[in-house]
Amino acid sequence: MIKGIIFDWRGTLADRNHHPFPFTKKVLERLKVKYRLGLISAAGKNNVSQRKKILDSSDLLPLFDSVIVTENKNEIHFLQCMQELNIIP
Numbered sequence: 001m002i003k004g005i006i007f008d009w010r011g012t013l014a015d016r017n018h019h020p021f022p023f024t025k026k027v028l029e030r031l032k033v034k035y036r037l038g039l040i041s042a043a044g045k046n047n048v049s050q051r052k053k054i055l056d057s058s059d060l061l062p063l064f065d066s067v068i069v070t071e072n073k074n075e076i077h078f079l080q081c082m083q084e085l086n087i088i089p
Contacts, residue, residue: 004036004065004087006078009055013039018054028063036085038066042073 007013013024031037043051051069055061066084068077082089 004038004085005031006038006040006081009041020058025060032063036065036087037063038081038085039064040068040073040077040081043069045071
């Protein structure tokens with residue numbers, strides 16, 4: 001049984017310029033009713049603080065139960081996110 005969903009930011013929820021797609025908020029709101037939601041965003045070297053500002057300025061952060069912004073994604077980030085969502089792989 002699926003209990004949570006982990007998303008990526010750019011290319012999944014937002015375009016290349018970091019603007020959320022028109023459907024993003026509505027989809028997240030519908031999913032939030034049934035699932036715990038996580039976001040893991042790889043911002044690249046020296047861009048973590050900039051990505052956090054972009055996310056903070058969006059109205060989407062309250063929809064997530066876990067948000068991780070890092071230089072590069074790896075297994076540890078997914079395990080951390082799942083722990084914060086209180087779900088198991």
